[in-house]
Amino acid sequence: MKKLLLLTFVLTSTAIFSQELRLLRGAISENLVVNDSVNETFSLYLPSNFEVNKAWPVAFVMDLKGKGKAAVSMLLGAAEQEGYVLASSDNISDSLSISENVLIANRMFNSVISTIPLAKNRMYTAGFGSSAMFASILPTFVRNINGVISIGASVGNVEILNPKQPFQFVGLVNREDYNFTEMLNSRELLNKLKFPNELIVFDGDRMLPEGDLIANAFRMLTLTSMAKGHLEKDSSLVASSYDRFLTLANSNISKQKPLLATYQLLDMEKIFNPLVDLDTLKATQKTLRRSSNYRQANRSQNSYFLKESFTKEDYNYYLEEDIITYNYANLGWWNYQMQELNKLDKSSNLYERQMSSRLRGYINALVSDNIDFIEAEDVVDYEALNLLHMLKTITSPKDYNAYLEVISISSKMEDYGTALFYLEELLKNGYTDKSGLYSLEHTALFRIMPEFNEMVEKYLKGARYDVIER
Template sequence: MKRFLWILFLGVTFSSTAQRMVLKKGRVLDSIPVAHNATDNFGLYLPKNYDASQKWPVVFVCDMKGDGLNVLENYKTSAEKQGYIFISINNLTDTLSISKNVLIANRIIVGASAIFSINPSRVYVAGFEEGARFASILPVFIGNVDGVISCGSDIGSIEILDAKNPFHYIGIVGKGDFNYTNMLQTENVLNKLKFPNQLLTFEGGHDWPPAKKLEEALEIFSLSSMVKGNNPKDKSFIEASYNASWERINSLIYSLKMLEAEDLITQTESVYPRLVGLDSLKEKLRQLKKNKIYKTQKRDENAAFNKESLTRVDYAYYLEEDVNTYNFKNLGWWSYQMDELKKHSASPNAIESQMGERLMGFLNALIQENIGTLKKEDPIDEEGLRFLWMLKTITAPKEYSNYLKVISSSAKNDDFGTALFYTEELLKKGYTNKSELYDLKDTALLRITPEFNELVAQYLKGARYELPIE
């Protein structure tokens, strides 16, 4: 028989009239209001076996892009398997100040804690990218947050952390993510501050992690809560979890993934103190570090990190120089750099391939950061922006918006040659939105030229304006 949770909400959201809502378990729900507030609302996933007579752990998802509902959909299976309530904090946005976002998050956390049977010692926050950076500082401002799952981004501000009030931090990042090395540095800083922390990695780039990795983070939180006494120790759960980790370690070693095996051993050691004996695990690590294949992989990884660090410094320096001097002639050099990075990315050597992916991601993020900086200037440096948009067509050739911006900017300055060149480059990449192209800002004169219409007719089977008949 299906169970339903009936909750009485009072507030202006419901015209100040008492209303009943039915919240179905095992289903993602959106826009659930917080009592006595006209705007605050949240998304929800209640596990199918949710029982209000028990205290439940909860993860509050911080998403700055209004995509919290999709996050719940993608990870509802993880929440179900590990027995967690998932709640997305709606109305967060990077256009608001940190203080205003903290107030929104606090109202949702307090409001949801009053509605559901939540274990006050097992309240966690999670996020990706900007949401992760925001989530990582919430425990500083909201005292009852016990842990953070930070995906694809390091801590928002190391300076505000207090070693006397630590929280449990779990970073999750793809080894091809440009933030990977930053998160390794964060791990070292947190270790020095004696914050409980783990860094989980996966084969991938700058994206939300696979569901299995999020489940791993939730499992770590559950084990940690048993160590702290916030949750009864479940011997069968502990043994099954530890044995699964042991099997994964052996599987990684058998597959010659020595560095991944080292990471998992270190992680397991940090998770299971006072839960199981770790002597065999420590011996496994000692033997691993004597292995010749491990030593070779470690040496290759360190070499890749050093090369990546130097390349990042070069890219930052040369990009600043080119933007300041409007060095359009240097776009060829940047194109060559991208070709080299693509070669690294296509390498059969995983360490080299991941380095190539990280550097491509770093370069794109660096360009985007510079675009954001120039847009804030008064007056706006239009030539600098045009250079960066041109560069972005090289580093992110499938992002059509950059071509459109170059076309618009060039046409505005009567540089029809450049505008036509980027129009053809755009169409070659598979762009098909004819109406958007003809409605592009500042292109009134460009789009009535025969050359422009010939390109449109060639690639999109028909132009808006008739071509002259010879």
Template sequence: MDKAWPLLVVFDTKGNEEKALSMFMLAAEREGYVLAAPKLLDSISLTKNMVIAGQAIHKVTSLLPIQNSRIYAAGQDSGGQFASLVPVLIKGVNGVMSIEASLANREVLNNKYSFHFVGIVNKENFNYPFILTDAKLLDNYKFPNQVLLYDGDGNWPSVSYIQKGMQLFTLDAMGRNWIPKDSAYVEKAYQEDLDKVNQLKSIGDLLWAEQYMTEMMSIYSVFKNMDSLRSVQKELRRNKDFKVMKRAENAAFLKESMLKEDYNYYMEEDVYTHNFNNLGWWKHQMGEIDKFVSGTKIFEKQMGHRLKGYVNALAEDNIHLVSSDEVVDEDALVFLYMLKTILEPDNYEFYLKTISLSAKNDDFGTSLFYLEELLKNGFKDKEKLYSLENTALFRITPEFNKVVSKYLKDARYDIKLDEN
């Protein structure tokens, strides 16, 4: 209590604020940040959640010695998007750490109210191209920003990336004279980043190395002369292998952009017209995406992962939109549930939803087909199956119990029909 501390407010819009907070704890301990996580509710409006966020920040700053110029917002996915709105709508928040999430709304940016943006993203995440676009926009607005890339297929980066994000906030605060400059801290961080660049060059990831140098210059130029690093970057850009990689990545970005336009157009059309006949086309598209993912061209492989994530997010957004209508279009909803079984064949949730909604509308043929597909994919929870909403009549049909007996041994009901 005898010194002031920076505050990082972590946002989660899905009710997992304690889990989200825990992901930042080790990095916060190392970098000296106070953490807080308000309880947001997905059942209330953005405005009300923003009021909750503002009240939480006010409460923490009234209880603890927080540096007023060093209050930051953070979050992952939808929590990251919410966090990107916080400095725009709540006075006194000066930075955002957004994990796997692009800016929520580019239209609300105002260069009179700038904030420091740190984006952390996997190259295989569908938000990667969007975050790169955000960084260019923020450059135009003269907002300080850095993008940290990481490998792997997890949704969360390792602790070192979270710590690096906090470190960037601290370095920025030193550069602005909000806190005293610590030369040893700056030099240690700089050497760590230089080692990272050399490591990336040694494994042949020249694009990442070049991008990392750009971020280094944006943060360290206020502390030291960057001419030597700038020369290394220029030399790297003239490298033949670098140019080949850059062209290949740009070609992948272009192909990805065109495919996303197609997916967006056809999903909107199919949902509006209830075009169940086009489910075969979607299945073919997923096969094409899988070819990218299993291919040998690294940039197309990354593109394949991003496209898979994009189509899934698009379908989930449409499910949310249709479900939240005052009068729910159940044909559109069941189409989307069927589509999700194609996009995520190992996710049992959408087979069950398709069975339930089809049975509700007495479409037992469709329910039976998706029941068998569900059981073929290894679903074993008989209790869940027999308590599935809207399926009371469907469950007592001979066809239902025959399929259940085939895959799960014993059916609950043994129905015999009188031939007369």
């Protein structure tokens, strides 16, 4: 049940002002004003058992699309279970510079800190994908941030990490995510820099972790706070957490997934080292690493890591060459690459299937990055941009926006043959938004052509303009 909590505080940020806040327990409070000197708002979640006479841990959730409520809702279940406050700005944006976003985030931090009784040394940032990368650079600029929960992304910029200002990094990643290998490499680097870090690795059809795994990430932060003396040790919580994590590891051992189990046992050793005796855990690790299942799985995964690395180099090389030379003829080669990945998707080898998924994710991210780069230029190279959108229809056939962009750009360049071809490919792939087609930029002349309307009539019926029989 949602309960209304009435708080009246003096909030301090870059300015001082008073306001009466009506906040919900167990629900998201939206459009909260950061302060009266800036037009900025944020969303806030308080656990259902929130009390004002207790200090609470907080996770500031970053979202580069400025969708604070949506960002908070993604972590709400885990935060409720583990007793964390959540807050997210509505004004952070990928169209702004890093410094501008840092200032916006810092103003929100100050507002929340002045509004809610927060626990010292228990303030964290969190995020998904590119937003997680931004979350991971904030502890370098904001001293009171003690850790990061990063879902599907490695540390944003390892070059700015300050060993004298370490923070805890908890990553979560699916082994099919193209960022998986990079996050493994980041773990090694963070270990060398003596940054406390854990990496929750999982399998499954969903790239995002289930709520229980996100809850495990919050639990790791809590246990680390106990180990550091920032939170009173709760022996019952420590024991139940140990059993919970060990059960998960043993489950993966029984499912013949020794590498997943090893990742989990390594995290347990880091988390529980100051809290419980680890002799039994270390013995389990040693036995697992000596097993033939582990050795075979480790060799196989490393072999596909190497193959993946070479393939990525090919993707980078050929994409750069194709963009520079406007090499439309090489679209056939890219189509062949995707067909090969489709074959690997059916492989009986788990590590081969996972490599295929990572490579598909990688090439789509690579194409998207190049699209963003070209679109950001003062003089847009539409020929190169069109080529990239054509490529995106191959690497991600259900991305309707790619087809629409090709139709729009081709019409702008008066290449109506190409526009008509991609219109039919779009409709073949299930696109049904007629109003979207008839309002597409740069297609005013194309839309009144008989060929356009014949195509719409064929696949969607009810063309806007009459098709005259000849």
